Amino acid sequence: MYVYVVAFAILHEVTAVLPLPIIYYALQHSDIHIPIPDYLVVEANKKATKLMKLFGLGALEQDSRALLDMATSYAVVKVALPARIGLSFFLTPWFARRIITPITKRLAIKI
Numbered sequence: 001m002y003v004y005v006v007a008f009a010i011l012h013e014v015t016a017v018l019p020l021p022i023i024y025y026a027l028q029h030s031d032i033h034i035p036i037p038d039y040l041v042v043e044a045n046k047k048a049t050k051l052m053k054l055f056g057l058g059a060l061e062q063d064s065r066a067l068l069d070m071a072t073s074y075a076v077v078k079v080a081l082p083a084r085i086g087l088s089f090f091l092t093p094w095f096a097r098r099i100i101t102p103i104t105k106r107l108a109i110k111i
Helices: 002-017 019-028 038-054 066-079 081-107
Strands: none
Touching: 002 019, 002 081, 019 066, 038 066, 066 081
């Protein structure tokens, strides 16, 4: 029974993390324009640059839409939550049988 819980949890996280770079890349390399005023993008980039300098990272260009694309990617993944849960439920039995159970048997872990 716990195998299914573990399988669902892993699938749920994979369906949350995997789409982020894919959506970000699609936004970066497409003509999709998110309707946010330019002054908000500039202000967000200034604040992000201050934070990045604290960690010793480089600065963002003021007109960079990278933060906007990251935030949009995150929002799309969050909006897709019902579909992600449905997909995770649908794939849980297969994932538990084919992936989790063989791993736990090989490692002699009782879940």
